[in-house]
Amino acid sequence: MTAYLEISRLEKSFGTVRVVRDFTLAIDRGEFVSLLGPSGCGKTTVLRIIAGFEALTGGAIRIEAQDVTRLRPSQRNIGMVFQSYALFPNLTVAQNVGFGLRVKGAPRGEIDARVAEMLALIGLPDLGSRYPYQLSGGQQQRVALARALAPRPRMLLLDEPLSALDAKVRVSLRNEIRAIQRELGITTIFVTHDQEEALSMSDRIVVMNGGIAEQVGTPFEVYNRPATRFVANFVGSLNTFEARVEDPAAGRVAVAGTALQLAGPLDAARGAALGLALRPEAVHLGRQPGREIVLPGRIEEVAFHGSVIRLRVAAGGAQVALDTFNRPDTPPPPIGASTEISFSARDVIVLGA
Amino acid sequence: MMRILAWAAFLLGSLIFVAPLLGMTEFSLSMRRGVYSLDAYRSVLADPQFQETFLYSVVMALFTIVFGVMLVVPTAYWVRLRMPGLRPVVEFLTLLPLVIPAIVLVFGYIRLYNTSSFLPLTGSATGTNILLMFGYATLSLPYMYRAVDTGLRTIDVGTLTEAAQSLGAGWVTILARVILPNILVAVLSGAFLTFAIVMGEFTMAALLNRPAFGPYLQIVGANKAYEPAALAVIAFGITWACMGLIQLVTRLSPHMRASR
Numbered sequence A: 001m002t003a004y005l006e007i008s009r010l011e012k013s014f015g016t017v018r019v020v021r022d023f024t025l026a027i028d029r030g031e032f033v034s035l036l037g038p039s040g041c042g043k044t045t046v047l048r049i050i051a052g053f054e055a056l057t058g059g060a061i062r063i064e065a066q067d068v069t070r071l072r073p074s075q076r077n078i079g080m081v082f083q084s085y086a087l088f089p090n091l092t093v094a095q096n097v098g099f100g101l102r103v104k105g106a107p108r109g110e111i112d113a114r115v116a117e118m119l120a121l122i123g124l125p126d127l128g129s130r131y132p133y134q135l136s137g138g139q140q141q142r143v144a145l146a147r148a149l150a151p152r153p154r155m156l157l158l159d160e161p162l163s164a165l166d167a168k169v170r171v172s173l174r175n176e177i178r179a180i181q182r183e184l185g186i187t188t189i190f191v192t193h194d195q196e197e198a199l200s201m202s203d204r205i206v207v208m209n210g211g212i213a214e215q216v217g218t219p220f221e222v223y224n225r226p227a228t229r230f231v232a233n234f235v236g237s238l239n240t241f242e243a244r245v246e247d248p249a250a251g252r253v254a255v256a257g258t259a260l261q262l263a264g265p266l267d268a269a270r271g272a273a274l275g276l277a278l279r280p281e282a283v284h285l286g287r288q289p290g291r292e293i294v295l296p297g298r299i300e301e302v303a304f305h306g307s308v309i310r311l312r313v314a315a316g317g318a319q320v321a322l323d324t325f326n327r328p329d330t331p332p333p334p335i336g337a338s339t340e341i342s343f344s345a346r347d348v349i350v351l352g353a
Numbered sequence B: 001m002m003r004i005l006a007w008a009a010f011l012l013g014s015l016i017f018v019a020p021l022l023g024m025t026e027f028s029l030s031m032r033r034g035v036y037s038l039d040a041y042r043s044v045l046a047d048p049q050f051q052e053t054f055l056y057s058v059v060m061a062l063f064t065i066v067f068g069v070m071l072v073v074p075t076a077y078w079v080r081l082r083m084p085g086l087r088p089v090v091e092f093l094t095l096l097p098l099v100i101p102a103i104v105l106v107f108g109y110i111r112l113y114n115t116s117s118f119l120p121l122t123g124s125a126t127g128t129n130i131l132l133m134f135g136y137a138t139l140s141l142p143y144m145y146r147a148v149d150t151g152l153r154t155i156d157v158g159t160l161t162e163a164a165q166s167l168g169a170g171w172v173t174i175l176a177r178v179i180l181p182n183i184l185v186a187v188l189s190g191a192f193l194t195f196a197i198v199m200g201e202f203t204m205a206a207l208l209n210r211p212a213f214g215p216y217l218q219i220v221g222a223n224k225a226y227e228p229a230a231l232a233v234i235a236f237g238i239t240w241a242c243m244g245l246i247q248l249v250t251r252l253s254p255h256m257r258a259s260r
C-alpha cells in the first residue's frame, strides 16, 4: 500500500542557502505527524511547500499518488492553521468558517449546516455571529481550525498553532485538536518547536535539524532510541557521560575510571571516546535491584517540585540530573551529602563520539 | 511658556485661516443691501449652468474614484505581497503628480492623444472625458496610494492571503472579499480626497474644454460679485463634508479598529 502523502527528496534553497535538504517522508491516511526542531531548522518551509505557498527547488509531493507539486495553493484542497490565527477581521465567525465552502459555490443551506456542525465540533456553537476581535486567542484559534476543516480538506497543516496562547489554554487546546483530528480521521502535519507538544500529540515525530530530517519515529522511539546525538539532546532532557571504550566486542567501557558493562557490543575502536546518555528517570538515587551499574556521587542541588524532586548529583565526571518521587516520610537528602546512583545498562543510550 | 507660545501659534494660524473664510461667508450673505440673506445662494443654485457643471463633476469624480480604486488597490496589494523591495520606487512614482504641474500633464496628454495620434482620445467628447478621468486619477494618485498603503499596513496581508488561498480562493476573490473590505476605511478616505480634488480641479478641465465645476467657478468669479463667494462657500462645504465623512466611516467600523 502506498502512503497517503509522499514527500520525496524535497530540496529548498533561498539564494545559496539550502534550507531544506533531501527531506523524505511518507504519511499514512489519518496519521498525526509532528515536525519538531529548533528555530530556523526549516519546519515552516516544509509545511509551506506542502501547502503550495513556497516553490520547491527539487523533489516531489504526492497526495493519494497524485503529483501536486505544480498545483496552486488554491487547487490543493489542504487546510491550514496559522500561528497568528489569520481570521478575516471583516467577517463573523460563521462567515469565516463558511468562507471555503462559499468560495467553492456550495449552496446556502449546505454552508449553514456545515458551519453549525463545525462550530459544535470546536465547542463554540453560540458564537457564530461574533467578530474575531470579540474572541479570546484560544477561541480564535479554534475558529481558525473550524475554518480550515469546513471544506473537508485532504490534509490539515498547522504551523505552531498554540505558540501565541498562554500555557493553560495551550494544553487544553492541544488535547482538543488531537481529539478532533481523531474524530475526523484527517491526515495532519503539526509544526512545533515544543517537544512536549510533539511527544504528547503525535503518532509519529520528524525531528529536524538544519533542514534535514534527523529521525522519524513514534514518540516512544524518538525519546528512548534517539538516532543521533542531536535528537537525544533536543528531545527530553539528558545526562551525558564521556566514556572510553575498553573492549568493543564485549561492550565494556570506562567512565571516570569506573568500568561499566553495557548491554551489547559497540561499533567503535578500543580506546575511542564515546558519549553515553541517560534520561533523568532512568537514574536512581541509591542502589536498587535490577540496576546493576553503580557510581559514587555527591548531591549538588535539590529542587522540590511537589510530587517530583529533581536532584543534581556529581557522578562519573558529569552533572547528573535525576528525579525521585516525593514521599512524606522521607525528606530529600541534604546538599553536599555523599551518595550513590544506579542505573541499568539497558537504559544507556550510546551517542557515538 | 511653551503653552502660551503654542496657543499664540494656534490663534495666529486660525486667524489666517478663519478670517478670510468668515469674510467670504459674510460677503456671500450680503447680496441684499442692509440685511443678511441667502439670495446669492438662491441665484447660484437656480443657475442651470451650475447644476450642469456640478453634476458633470460629481459623475467624473465617481468614475475617477472607481478607476483609481481598481488601479491602486491591486497595485499596492501586489507590491506589498510580492515585491516589497519595490515599495520605495512605487511610492516615489505615485508622488510625481505632486511635482509635475497639472498643466504640463495635460499638455502631454493633448500631444499624445490628439486627433492625429495613434489613440485620438480628444476626437470625441467621451474620449476627452476618459482622458480627463485619467488626469484626475493621476492628480489624486499620491493621496489614493498613500491611503490604501496605510490601510494595507494595518492588516497582515501575507497571512490573510495565504489563509484565503488555502481555502480555495483565487486572486479576484481575495481582493474583493478579503483585502478590500478590510481596508475599506482607508479606501473611502482616499475616495473622499479624490472627490474633493476633482470637484475643485480647474486646469485640466479648462484646457480639455470640458464643462466641469472648476472652470464654471472661474467664469462666475470673473463676471459676478456675490455669487462667487457663495460658490466658494459651497465648494468649501463639499471638502469639509468629505473630511467629515472620512471621520465618520472610521468611527462606524468597529471591527477594523479592534482587529489588531
Ligand SMILES: Nc1ncnc2c1ncn2[C@@H]1O[C@H](COP(=O)(O)OP(=O)(O)OP(=O)(O)O)[C@@H](O)[C@H]1O
Binding pocket: A014, A019, A037, A038, A039, A040, A041, A042, A043, A044, A045, A046, A193
Ligand atoms: N523567504 C525567505 N527568504 C530567505 N530565507 C528564508 C525565507 N524563509 C525562511 N528562510 C530561512 O530558512 C530557514 C528556515 O526557516 P523556517 O521558517 O522554515 O524555520 P522554522 O523551523 O519554521 O523556524 P521557527 O521555529 O523559528 O518558526 C531560516 O534560516 C530562515 O531564515
Ligand SMILES: [Mg+2]
Binding pocket: A043, A044, A045
Ligand atoms: Mg516556523
